Amino acid sequence: MQIVQLLIYLILFPLIAAVFLLFAKKGFERGWIVKLSALGIGAVSLWLLVAGFDKGLITYSVSGRIFDLAMLIIELVIAAYLLWLGLRHKKYSVVILVLIQAALLIWFEASFGHTIVELPNNLFFDQFSIIMALIIGIIGSLICVYALGYMETYHEHHKDIADRRGMFFFVLFVFLSAMFGLVFSNNLMWILFFWEITTFCSFILIGYSQTEEATNNAFLALAMNMLGGVAFVAALIYIATLDPSGRLLELGALLSSGYAIAIVPAVLICFAGLTKAAQMPFSSWLVGAMVAPTPVSALLHSSTMVKAGVYIIVRFAPVLSGTTEGMMIAMVGGVTFLLTSCMAISQSNAKKVLAYSTIANLGLIVACAGVGTYNLMWVAILLIIFHAIAKSLLFLCVGTVEHRIGSRDIEDMGGLIERMPKLAIMMFIGMAGMFLAPFGMIISKWAAIEAFIQAPFGLIFIIILAFGGSATLFFWSKWMGKIISVMRHQENVEHSIRQEKWVVLWILTGLVVIVALIFPLISSALIEPFIMQIYGHTTRLSEANITIMLLMMGLLIIMPFSMLFQSKTPKIAPPYMGGMTTVGDMKYIGSAGVSRNLVLSNYYLRNYFGEERLFMPGTLACWGLILIAFIMVAGVIL
């Protein structure tokens, strides 16, 4: 079987599954379709890895005319639908953006439709595509499987929300299909099409519950992403004006066409990437997206949507490298990383903390890609991998916890280690994956420091990393502390979690550990050849350091076994409460002999790191940076 067939399979198969899911009425049928499709998608992603990891860049010619037309029609249908929704909900910003985009598209088609030759290579594939395909195919489909059980419980808990699960799973799988399309397309018009599909899917999914808040946040996400979409279309028009035959509409051709030609579309498309990756000033859509059912958040944050944003920026990194425009985009990422890491400290809503942490990590990826030297590109890809795994695990854990304890507030997660021991350990590992040595994200942070120091103006980013990194440490550690604190004896409420959820959670937990162990292998098999092909030289961590990391990981794995060698009858004492005023069982005596429970709460330092304090400066700074990039681009055009 040829690789091109695998690519087409991965794009079309989720689509077919989606259609079946739309019509599957019984939960039983739906369950089987989702599980089997997930298996099919995951297995083929792995097959793609086995078949293609040593192939390098390959392009494929797939006859495109029919697809081009179909895509245009679908885009216009979606535009019409959004127009109608926008008018009905009185969201005029969306209406205007839809009209602008549709007008631009029609104009593009009218003025260049006849001049653009049929592009020879519509699909392509290289090692970076394999990495993205694995993330989408494995993590994405695991999340879909998890969603089965989650949505059932969700509707038991929320009787008032209309059960539209058929549509829900349909959109989930369309989403996966669009993501595969996005990472395999070489034709920028195709990329735009899939890009818009992901925007549309996320809009539907965020608004799933149809409450006022969900609808508003869905429209916010839509508006911000459509702004990026408009920039994307503008990039296409610019490219077509340069070369009406449209040969530069091939991603590969554009990337190798040099600064003078590529920088304008690069900045416009990276602007679209910034909106999709929820960088400041567009961070609010991703924070608002947490109203969606948790599997949606997990999907948006880990394997789809935001990853499409950073994917495209990483693709354009070679063009951005060494340019002032690239530096501005990198600075947007840097400022976003620093400020959202700090804002995460001030949040007690678990999903909001996760959202800010996602935005921060994407910011770091954007910073790496914007500076765009070869070793930073290496870091950016590594970050994409590690972040996808750990973040999906954390979202699914929070979703499960929320259904058992009825709250997503970190303050209510005290003593989770007693109430839900297995889940608490998984969360623990997921968080360790986000900020502790020798797990994934810290490896990336380390490599990023070593790479930035050799890059022009890298010192700015090192300082940002030093401060933002310690903020990261603070909010993860206090959350960790909350779940492991041992309180009054509490019931174990873990037993009612369904088997398939456990399977998904265990696989993801395993992946967090395994990927941290085998990342040198991933690097040498996939990332390094990819970097080599673009820059002609590559990077890796030194072997001595890798050995030390592996030893540390080994030590971390065996440390918990030290607990087996403890005395069988440990001498347990109550925690120290201050003596006189306590009555045992963690209670204090209040006035008039009332006994009061001890309640402990974490620090949130809102006066220092509150949203209200940091959000506006960050938004203004990032708008300023984007404006500078645009002004420079305008200079190139004129």
Next chain:
Amino acid sequence: MIPEPWTPFVNAIIYLLLAPVVGGLVAGIDRKVTARMQGRVGPPLLQPFYDVGKLFEKENLVVTTTQNFYVLSYLVFMAVSGALFFSGGDMLLVIFAFTLSHIFLVLGAYASYSPYSHVGAERELIQIIAYEPMIIITAVGMYMVTKSFYVGTIVQSPIPIVLYLPGVFIGYLIVLTIKLRKSPFDLSTSHHAHQELVKGVTTDFAGPNLGKLEIAHWYEYVFLLGVVYLFFAWNPILAIAAIIIAYFLEILIDNTTSRVKWQMTLRSAWLVAGTLGIINLGVLYYLRMVVVP
């Protein structure tokens, strides 16, 4: 002579064996000098060893058995990060291992649901985020001077590092005050009796666990003073003198200042890292990258 490839391992083993002895002696001298400053005679030099020895004879009383795990991990990873440092390893890796060990200490304090150790844990975290940027800036500064993150290379460099990094050095001394748990930054736990948080982060550790914590602190002392050595590595005698003066200064500051609030700690540490550290690195960067590329 030891064959060349083995020196890192030998150094690491020497550190693992001797650091507690040196660290304990430093603690003993610290107590003696502190006592003299306060007009007391002070305990014998070896008192820290007697104390820890006695702790290990006591029963291991815990709130939850997981505490044993956290304390052991704290000790082990503290020893690991020090051993990595003295075997000439990568400074950044050393810092990350060092942070990891502290997270275990914080988790150990969180694990017992005591209000005192809880507040201690939160404050310990604030201390960590207060000093961490400065420590990373220190490592980066040493890289910019010596072109290496490896302690083994930095220590052999003939360049007088401190002359290139005066701001970073002062910044490091200030966060050293936090790390050595000295006033005015002894928020999370303290060696002084004026700790109003009972014993902060260590409130619910007793017996052997408290003993392990002490040993971990000794390992930590030696590592932290080792970083001071690096600034003066081109001249070992000067380096030793610098360590002694630096430590004496820390004791002096400890005994002449009163504790500040956590807000002040965080603000002053970040301000120092943000001004002294960044200006120093910025000037160096400008000279290295722009003037003499």
